[in-house]
Amino acid sequence: MFELSDMEREAILLSLKVAFWAVAVSLPFGVACAWLLSRKSFPGKSVLNGIVHLPLVLPPVVVGLILLFLFGTTGPIGGFLKNVFGITVIFTWKGAAVAAAIMAFPLMVRAIRLSLDTADPGLERAARTLGAGPVKTFFTITLPLALPGLVTGIVLAFARGLGEFGATITFVSNIPGETRTLPLAIFSSLQVPEGEAVAIRLAVVSVILAFAALIASELLVRRHEHRPET
Amino acid sequence: MLSVQLEKGYPQFAIRADFDADAGSISALFGRSGAGKTSIVDMIAGLTRPDAGKIEIDGEVLFDAAAGIDLPPEKRRVGYVFQNARLFPHMNVRRNLLYGASAAAGADFRQIAHLLDLQPLMNRSPVKLSGGEQQRVAIGRALLSRPRLLLMDEPLAGIDVQRRNEILPFLDRLRDEVDLTILYVSHEIEEVIRLADNMILVSDGTVAASGAVEDIMSRLDLKPLTGRYESGAVLATTYEAYDTEFGLGHLAFDGGTLRVAGLEMDHGAPVRAHIRARDVSLALTRPADSSILNVFNGRIVEVTDEPGPQVDVLVDIGAPIIARVTRKSAHDLALKPDQPVFTLIKAVAIDKRSLGGQGRTGR
DSSP: OOOOOHHHHHHHHHHHHHHHHHHHHHHHHHHHHHHHHHHOOOTTHHHHHHHHHHHHHSOHHHHHHHHHHHHSTTSHHHHHIIIIIOOOOTTSHHHHHHHHHHHHHHHHHHHHHHHHHHSOHHHHHHHHHTTOOHHHHIIIIIHHHTHHHHHHHHHHHHHHHHTOOHHHHHHHOOOTTTTOOHHHHHHHHHHSTTOHHHHHHHHHHHHHHHHHHHHHHHHHHHHHHHOOOO | OEEEEEEEEETTEEEEEEEEEOTTOEEEEEOOTTSSHHHHHHHHHTSSOOSEEEEEETTEEEEETTTTEEOOGGGTOEEEEOTTOOOOTTSOHHHHHHTTOOTTOHHHHHHHHHHTTOGGGTTSOGGGSOHHHHHHHHHHHHHHTOOSEEEEEOTTTTSOHHHHHHHHHHHHHHHHHOOOEEEEEESOHHHHHHHOSEEEEEETTEEEEEEEHHHHHTOGGGHHHHOTTTOEEEEEEEEEEEETTTTEEEEEETTEEEEEETOOOOTTOEEEEEEEGGGEEEESSOOSSOSOOEEEEEEEEEEOOOSSSEEEEEEESSSEEEEEEEHHHHHHTTOOTTOEEEEEEOGGGSOGGGOEEOGGGTO
């Protein structure tokens, strides 16, 4: 039963690629947002907090529609990307990555922010008195202390990216080999007669991938905690 | 030399501090909890920005509100030992120590590791150290960043009394062997007497008085700030001899020889003796057949005028000393300034823990 067809393998690899890039590109922004929300007070903080969390509460279809408007070739961001860099996002796998990144962003920021909240700012102050500037302090103290949250955030965002459906299908449609990720492939296979077998096989793959991500994060965090220091 | 003038307003509280500390000295910032001591050292370290004022070390300006100078903490070369050590939990002791050290700190590293006895701790995680061990590492870490000034914010406060006695000798060694200006925050008078040369008395965010520990402790007007129960003068003495037959240490000072039970030290060592006012009695005639060993001729300088049942009497016995007597006794003996009195101090009442070596000045 577990022979994957080319179409299925393609969907799986595409999903992994989309989720990977979604996380890789959004991670620096996620860390920056989490740090701003955890450490700084500034006017408009609650607005930023609201915008970050919007994808969590909006219907995914609405997010997809907003992306369609913003990233369309005539949209404010899409037009800029096309004219300046020659990048077209809409109806490509890159667009799927954008959709996945946006939908996963609140989960990533929340996990990292929680970790930063519990990291003692007194340690950062101690580092400053020892001659470390703000950048060195951030990379040698703040980030390592927030590592468990960072790993959790990455894994959650990756898993969320693998499963993204509503915003993706609205924004970049369902093009085999380009934007048909795992969930879209499952959906499509249910539309054709006798497609249940394919759907179930892909669903099993989804479960395996999700588990693998969780176990990997657990191992990473544990290794960090028990690393023998030299 | 450290020179500090700063002002900072908080919603319910204002800080207005103005003091100097000599290069190479230990100055204690002494005051009750909540007096604003930590806020002052935070401003010196650059962790909090004062509203106004100027902070200078050896002629270099760290902060000057008028000139718009405000060096960030990492540019100040001010070491800071926090109350709760603040070791980095994700690094072992060695990496904590080296965090602020330059690449060429090898010789310093060995010297400081030896001074604070850190070698056995090197590969351990700071999370698993005792409070005293953590503070020793924190002190070493601050020293290795080669500061011009070391701030110590109640480094013993989080450590139980028994462990304190394990770390105090290290602080003594630090004072005697490292040539560094130290500002030591404390609300424990015994710690101040043992470790500091000068004290800066902080009350409600302002500096109430500053000067040599002996001078501040012999001022009757400051008694409410230095602590009523423990208050008493501090005598600067030199260890003279040990009476082996009776187990008495002899401490010489300008007014004679003070005998202390069971104190054995190097000959000639400077010792600072804290004589609590409640352990000092006064008599108009030299007591005959008395058990009290230390009897000094003196002259009354000042008698406090207080409504309570007790009064404090400042007596000059070659050095200032304070006696606390009941108001009735003061009345019956008609104690008044300029009157000659005999001052009686029980040799067993002097707490050995309150005796501070005076370090550098004598050795």
